[in-house]
Amino acid sequence: DNSDWSYTNELGAKGNLSDRTLGARAKGVYSGFDYTGEVARQFGRKAGQTVRAWATAVTGGYTFDHPLKPRLGLEYDFASGDSNPNDNQVQTFDPLFPFGHFYQGYQDVFSWKNGHDYKGSVSVDPKPGWRLQADYHYFQLARSFDAWYDASSAVIARDVTGAAGKNVGSEIDLHVKGKFRELIALWFGYSRFFAGSFVRTTTGRGDRDWAFFQAALNF
Numbered sequence: 001d002n003s004d005w006s007y008t009n010e011l012g013a014k015g016n017l018s019d020r021t022l023g024a025r026a027k028g029v030y031s032g033f034d035y036t037g038e039v040a041r042q043f044g045r046k047a048g049q050t051v052r053a054w055a056t057a058v059t060g061g062y063t064f065d066h067p068l069k070p071r072l073g074l075e076y077d078f079a080s081g082d083s084n085p086n087d088n089q090v091q092t093f094d095p096l097f098p099f100g101h102f103y104q105g106y107q108d109v110f111s112w113k114n115g116h117d118y119k120g121s122v123s124v125d126p127k128p129g130w131r132l133q134a135d136y137h138y139f140q141l142a143r144s145f146d147a148w149y150d151a152s153s154a155v156i157a158r159d160v161t162g163a164a165g166k167n168v169g170s171e172i173d174l175h176v177k178g179k180f181r182e183l184i185a186l187w188f189g190y191s192r193f194f195a196g197s198f199v200r201t202t203t204g205r206g207d208r209d210w211a212f213f214q215a216a217l218n219f
Contacts, residue, residue: 015047021096035060046090053093055079055112061121073121077104081114081143085160092146100151105137105171106191107210108151115149115168116140130178139168141198148198157202169196188213 023040035058042053061073079093095112104110104117116139123133141148144162147155175189193208200206 013047017044017046019044019046019051019094021094032063032065033061034063040093042093049088049090051090053080053091055093055095057112069125071121071123073119073123075117075119075121077112077115077117077119079112079115079142081141081146083143083145085145091143095153098152104139104151105135105193106173106175106189106212107171107193107208109156109171109193109208110137110139110168111149111151111153113149113153114142114146116142127178130176132176133174135171135173137171137173139170139196141166141168144198148202157199159198159202164198164201166198167196168198170194183218185216185218186214 019042021040021042023038025036025038027036028034037056037058039056040054042051044051055078057075057077059073059075061071063069063071079095080091081093082089082091092114093112098111100108103112104115110117118138118140119135121133121135123131125131144164144166145160147158148168150156171191171193173189173191175187177185177187179185188211190211191209193210195206195208
């Protein structure tokens with residue numbers, strides 16, 4: 001009786017989960033430049049399948065010596081995907097603790113899982129405690145046979161033939177964050193997702209718009 005077993009693998013078999021992640025991270029600031037870099041490796045077994053997955057994330061930026069503190073930044077995120085879902089090996093990276101509305105765009109249409117995320121950003125601080133920022137993301141699957149995952153790691157779509165390609169699309173995020181009279185924290189923004197060929201082929205969906213507003217009273 002496998003009813004008490006906690007995991008179902010890619011082939012539909014149930015079994016035990018023994019998954020380990022090792023990682024390293026570095027960050028620093030030097031004369032206006034800032035950088036971060038991290039890498040993670042996963043290994044173990046999932047319901048009898050061998051786990052062999054990895055991911056990396058690298059950021060870099062420069063803040064100009066100006067009252068508005070303009071900053072230009074670049075980021076690249078990669079997480080491995082499964083080249084053959086029907087073999088006995090799991091190559092899809094598990095981000096462990098998904099975090100929405102930030103790392104792969106505010107629309108939550110992409111995850112640190114089976115994908116490449118190329119990001120460029122620019123920001124300014126118009127006054128102390130306030131920041132205006134614009135981000136651009138280009139999303140691409142790492143493996144066309146694996147799925148497209150959202151920020152919660154849930155499957156949005158999959159083409160088991162791989163014929164739909166890897167182009168998920170791109171996203172532009174515009175957002176403002178700051179404090180009003182030290183008591184009220186405000187955060188609002190607008191995002192537009194431009195659907196790529198993979199999205200249009202597998203789901204039939206097109207571009208999408210999203211806006212948000214948040215206010216918090218601190219006392």
